[in-house]
Amino acid sequence: MSAAEGPLVVGVDSSTQSTKALVVDASTGRVVASGQAPHTVSSGAGRESDPRQWWDALCEALHQCGEAAREASAVSIGGQQHGLVTLDAQGEPVRPALLWNDVRSAPQAVRLVEELGGAKAWAERAGSVPGPSFTVTKWAWLAEHEPEAVRATTAVRLPHDYLTERLTGQGTTDRGDASGTGWWASATEAYDAEVLAHVGLDPALLPRVVRPGEVAGTVRDAHELPFAKGTLVAAGTGDNAAAALGLGLRPGTPVLSLGTSGTVYAVSRHRTADPTGTVAGFADAHGDWLPLACTLNCTQAVDRVAALLGLDRESVEPGTDVTLLPYLDGERTPALPHASGLLHGLRHDTTGGQLLQAAYDGAVHSLLGALDLVLDSDADTSVPLLLIGGGARGTAWQQTVRRLSGRAVQVPEARELVALGAAAQAAGLLTGEDPAAVARRWDTTRGPVLEAVERDEETLTRISRVLSDAAPLLESGPDSD
Ligand SMILES: Nc1ncnc2c1ncn2[C@@H]1O[C@H](COP(=O)(O)OP(=O)(O)O)[C@@H](O)[C@H]1O
């Protein structure tokens, strides 16, 4: 029916805005069927989603895949990182999940860093200095603001763990997603008993960390999905680690992902520990490391500016001295959780299109500032930057990254690299191959290369200067006295 050459596998990307599911031919990498269903995220002070809607969206996305999904021999779930999912004794969410872009735990993050030896000590033990995105700070926030929710919690999960557990009935996670919690020590590759004790979280509430290449479980009976009982379920991982697998990434090739979050990362053979907190020293899903910097304001912030101006997202115009720092949700890179958007340099002759271009420039500036930090020092700068995520389809995004990076930019034709990476992980279970090698065999990076142009240093310098001059405004935020 699917005319596939090999067995079929399913890869899922349960990210911030939606769930995407792909049914993939494990032999060729051909996408046989796909589906997508949206999520809702709360607005206002926090950012929360009900985990049950991720399951409903998964069912809907798989339903759209039709009969092909029924033939799958293995499945894997990639998911948005860091989110705190709290479950009760019946496995039901105690409350909505606190998401990666919820900055309410900024005070708890500052306190945790101070209380456990400072930024350098944290970077050395956990690989990262935990900011408000990290799960440990969210747990500390919950303990302080909703102690009754903490008391009702009998299991703590990440978004991809929650979905995997609903498939298998077993609480599992993987090293990639565990490394974004703050309670998994990259130094020992195990849960950190001291951090857990400090925040009052019983390790028995945490999932088992499945090793790369190990099976997480099999699909259990009695669920609404098309899979047969006994279908293999891979460990899954966080969305950025899944995309790294999906690209078959090797050290030295940087990736810039333009989605709800903006991320810049590379694979490294070495464990990283950045005491400034700019780079998170994540583990990847493969046994290596994934140094990564992340912004809270990317495609949605720029789309919001376009909507405010009444413009299409591609209606940019060049030639502006306007600076727009699009920190509508506060910001993580740079670490300004209380910041709001800031506009500087507006003139009578500034056009709407120039303002929109300034929003793109502001969003990309933050990511490129971390590009050299995520690469090993001997990385070859002539290697094209891989541009992925929903924004990578936009010409304005492509040209802004090209101009501000001064690097060649490659845009893979494959749309859903997170779901493809999950599919490659599932295929690896069937064939015994390394999932990154599976993705390379599938030629997932194939796509046009935009040649390098001279880097627009003037714009980068201007944005950095405004950022530095506006520091007091950005640090305190609009709501302070
Ligand atoms: N053709 C396009 N051009 C530019 N941006 C796009 C295009 N299509 C989608 N997007 C952007 O992609 C974003 C979604 O990206 P995606 O990577 O799917 O997000 P996430 O994984 O965080 O849910 C949307 O916010 C939208 O702004």
Ligand SMILES: O=C(CO)[C@@H](O)[C@H](O)COP(=O)(O)O
């Ligand atoms: O917090 C991070 C990375 O540390 C984010 O990258 C989340 O993993 C959300 O991803 P998207 O939904 O934007 O893909």
